[in-house]
Amino acid sequence: MTAIETFEDTQNTGEPGNKNPTAEADSVSLQSCPTGRDVGPALVAASAASLGRLQAARSRCNGGAGDEATAPAKRAPGPLQQNPRSLEEIEECLSDLLFSTESEKGLGIVDQRESSVPALDQVDWAVVASHSLAAYVATLDLALVRAVTVRLVADVRLWMSQLFRWPGASVYLHRDAGEGMARVCRQALHCRFPWFISDGYHAFQAHQPVLYFAACYKSALRHYLCSQLGLPTSCARVVPCGTDSRMNVDALKQLLDADLEQGYTPAVLVASAGQPWTGLWDPMVELQELCQEHKIWLHVEGPALASLCLEQSTPKEAGIKDVPWDSAILPLGEWFGVRGLPYVTLFGSSCAPADVRAAGLDAFSVHGSVECLPLWVALQALGEQGAAARVRHCFSLTETLVERLQQVSCIKLLGCSSPEVRPSAPGSNTTVAGAFPVVTFQYVWRGSETAGDAPEGESLAYLNDLNSWLGQMMCRNLPRVPLDLLELKQHGVCLCFSPLENAQASFLTTEDMDALHGALLKQLFVLNATVRQKRKFRACLTDHARLEYVGLKNWAGLGGVRYVPDAASRHDVNRLNAELVAKLKHTDSAFSLGKGEDGSCCVRLGMVTDDLDVEELLGLVLGAGKELEESSKALETMSEIVKQGIENASRELQQENKEKQEGILRHVPLVGSLFGWWATKESVRGRTFNIDSGVVESTENIYKYHMQVQAEEARQEAKPQEPLPQEPQPVQ
Incomplete structure (x- = not known):
């Protein structure tokens, strides 16, 4: 029996004579030290058993064990232990390193798209086991x-x-x-x-x-x-x-x-x-x-x-x-x-x-x-x-994707997948028909849906932003399909699907390409709507004097809008727009704070659909901006009144200090103290400022009644109380 046959036997379960690699973990041990022809099968079986235990640990970490599956604590490096460890203990430590990546995700060490360890098929298991055999052969x-x-x-x-x-x-x-x-x-x-x-x-x-x-x-x-x-x-x-x-x-x-x-x-x-x-x-x-x-x-x-x-x-x-x-x-x-x-x-x-x-x-x-x-x-x-079937499978995936993308008017195919170019193998007698090793495409303004909707002056830059957003959304919604974002000099940002450069593509099917096509259509609906609404958005801004359009780099949404009050400084504009974003967020979380090329703050608007009323959106921003402007003016008026009151109180105190004459004897040592005891010095009365009335008053009543008393209340207390009117009672 060869090593490959022995490996295949360890993969089969449920039939007499076949063995499970996980169940054989204890029966196959390196300590048995097989010799001769038994070395190869023993190494393959031991490798299969180790892989089986690691795959079981992977299933538990992915939730296969239900609520009992818990991620171990964060591991810190430590010194080498004194005593040797068994193979099972080493495998357990290795499984913790391979499959317990929740703590590392927060630190950015493990990418969420590639954090899951893929499953191994029969050929993968055979190759992994052959590495053990290769290490053994090197010792001969x-x-x-x-x-x-x-x-x-x-x-x-x-x-x-x-x-x-x-x-x-x-x-x-x-x-x-x-x-x-x-x-x-x-x-x-x-x-x-x-x-x-x-x-x-x-x-x-x-x-x-x-x-x-x-x-x-x-x-x-x-x-x-x-x-x-x-x-x-x-x-x-x-x-x-x-x-x-x-x-x-x-x-x-x-x-x-x-x-x-x-x-x-x-x-x-x-x-x-x-x-x-x-x-x-x-x-x-x-x-x-x-x-x-x-x-x-x-x-x-x-x-x-x-x-x-x-x-x-x-x-x-x-x-x-x-x-x-x-x-x-x-x-x-x-x-x-x-x-x-x-x-x-x-x-x-x-x-x-x-x-x-x-x-x-x-x-x-x-x-x-x-x-x-x-x-x-x-x-x-x-x-x-x-081997040829696996390569043919990759080419069939690209061919299927090309057929789906050719049906979309606003998607442009680049490279060998474009209709004008067909790949061929040089030096061969026949052409490899339909062999697309790479599918590269990008979103463009094409057809009646988006013709003429590109904002003037920023077509190429905005197109790159739209394709970047499209690539990010596709990778987030379909992490199973490997898509890459490329930036080309001639075409700008585009999306690339290359199954021959990613081993993960061998697990993809035609259904995955259909899912990719469906997800792409959903995102294109949002892209087309955003492009159309952006043109209308910029046209509507011309009707509002206090709203101005702000171009944002690396932003695929509608763009930015800034509320500009009358005769306001740049600092006041930034403060007002920051407060405006905070207020609008209570209405809709789609509003966010952005900054233009000059560094000034603005209200940033994201991706939208066709059912959005742009006029209503701008009216909401304009109304909230006016409310904040009026409230800020009221605060400025109040602060000015307070400032003037404080200045008046300071002037009155300074005037009283100048008019007050203490005499020469009060400045003589010992005599001044005795004179102060005999004739107590009158203290300078403080001042309070009433914000409601705007009047500067003395603090005498506060020290007298140990509370703040309004002047009108004091006058009302001085007046005698009027008797309450009484109605005559009927006499029986």
Whole structure:
């Protein structure tokens, strides 16, 4: 029985002879120390049991255990324990780290969209278990490891060359995409400079190598490759794109001619096989001719390479001459939806073995035996039809989405999914019909519904705000569907769906695309209504002198409106509008405080629907603003009265102090005290200000009656009480 068969037995439940990995947790233990042929099945069963316990912990944390499922307390790092822990205790600690992320969400450590650990299918379980087997194989005798690795690498090399229609291609496995690119560039330098092995960097003194990159590659990758190769960053050239967003061949020719005139040596050209947002191939036929003419190594990357494993692509009997590139990097884990798989670099077998070993592309490198086994297991678990089916599933998702989006008039498709462009695999005998590796779209003003509704002077900026809002709402309402927001120079902000670059897409179905289409229609209804109402909103503001429109950056709603009172300073305007927002929030929470480009406060209005009455909305803002203005004027009048009363009281006190004559004897020591005891000094009476009457009064009554007495009440108390009228009583 093989390891794969043993793993499949551990997955089956409910039949005699089959075993559950969770139930076998106690029976399979590493302490039993199996030997010989029992090691492989035991490791697979132990890995399956550990994964079963972790999956059970995941179900409990997601609410599968009902009210009993509680998140553990926040964990702080501590010192290493003195005594060893059992495997079950270590698994429990690991499950706490993996699935107890509620406390980290508040700190922004875990993203809410990716916080849930996805479930594993049968192929994922097999790959995870194969990592344990790979670690065990690495502990064996070196001769045995080499013998096993030779078989594994030979199988993987044959399967990959057949699956991707590249007969005789060599294989290199690595964990990082940049590592494979660096080794490929080093291999190209060895081919271009044969004396590079012996002379090292001295080989570049006479003719410095130059690397050419498509514009879609980030600058960080170029800097990384230059640092890994020991070359200055000036050796990296960026080839601009044409109007169709593909590499401009004429611009590349000009760069080559200029570099050759200056004595540089073109070495590597990195092209795109399906750009990140368009999915379009670079012109491979023209690029292949240029590379063959100047002896340049042509390297390609991109999601469109996955279409080569489909049945409509290049036939298996194609020769090496039919492949227009020298190397390619394949992220199989993303394409097949299998986590834990390494990157695969395919390159031509015409390279000298010494150059391959010097570049580090030899399969028997440090990580060769470790990285090859999971891929070997995954390819067997999938099979050729299963691998092609997973890639075909991703293309079917994009094709379904394109069909849905083409029915919406206000959605513009970009790149290969646009009606004017159809993707094709260069160098193949037939075109991959309907193969859209990427679907990129954006909201635009199109059709009778939104024609002419774009506010003047801010069409492009406001369109970007609308698409940003649309992307945020779609990601929040449909976290299952991976959508990305991109900002392109030619088109602005747009939404991108690329299932081949996300392993999560393997779990999506056609129903998810229908749900995406339905959610998109709901949001487009709000977008169209907001665009129409915004034009009406700005037109209505011209009828109100005290209301002015405020343009807000990065805001997709109606915009901002500021209430401007008569002859008010900027500080008063900001204070009044802040109070206005606080008052309007009691009516509707849709009102919020915003700031214009000049930093002044305003009332910010969000997304609306067609049933909104703009005139009524502005009337509400205007009425609330007038009430606040009147109340603020009353407060200002009252404060002015209080200020004048205080000034009058201060003047009266100062006048009394000036008129008061104490005499000279009161200032003589001892005599002044005796004189003060004999003739008590009259104190200066205080003053009170009556806000109601606006009269300054003395504080004599307060000290006399120990309470504040109104003047009118005192006069009423001085008057005699009038007798109450009495009615005559009838006498019996």
